Amino acid sequence: MTKNRPLLFAVIYIVGSIFIGPAIAVAGYVITPANGDYCDVIAHGSSGQRDRDYALLEGIQTTGSIIMLAVGLVLLIQLWMNRLRINSLSLVLTNIGILVMVTGYLLVLRAGLAANSSC
Template structure:
């Protein structure tokens, strides 16, 4: 059994983010009828339906990114809490990996919150 548990938690976050980041970003677009084309009203049926579809995309991306950022912060805190047992080098490398993945979720969050499509 692994006695140093923060390392698997950090690795799980880092490796899981490679799949979950693009999935969160693309999930909303694949469930809309127009597959991401904001200006095409015909694929949505009406302007109101188009606006609802894109509100759903924003909700999926915002919620997914916030949840993953919180999990990253928890993994980072858990890692730094056991710094004495783990050592500086593994803690630094894993912290860097967590921060790189978290920056990707910040990018998704900024795209979801500040993206105002216009035709």
């Protein structure tokens, strides 16, 4: 069991990302008063408050995605450093799983950075 610890963490990352990724993507929208509608100034109270709310939304999505991308990269490095101790099929499957999850986090990061603040 101790020989496959990188594999265990990779599986935890993959399974956890199924829940964490959407939570990061949706969390920012849920905490804004207009639930993601940038043009609804009335729900925010003022355009200044609206801009602050969406700066927070962008920060949540960007920071969460970058952290999870970094964790995925570290796990990929650990897997490849220990590749001789891990079953080849397990190595391939966990690498594919991590790459799929990293792609999802890249999409969340892109959504967070590409927020359009025009109506």
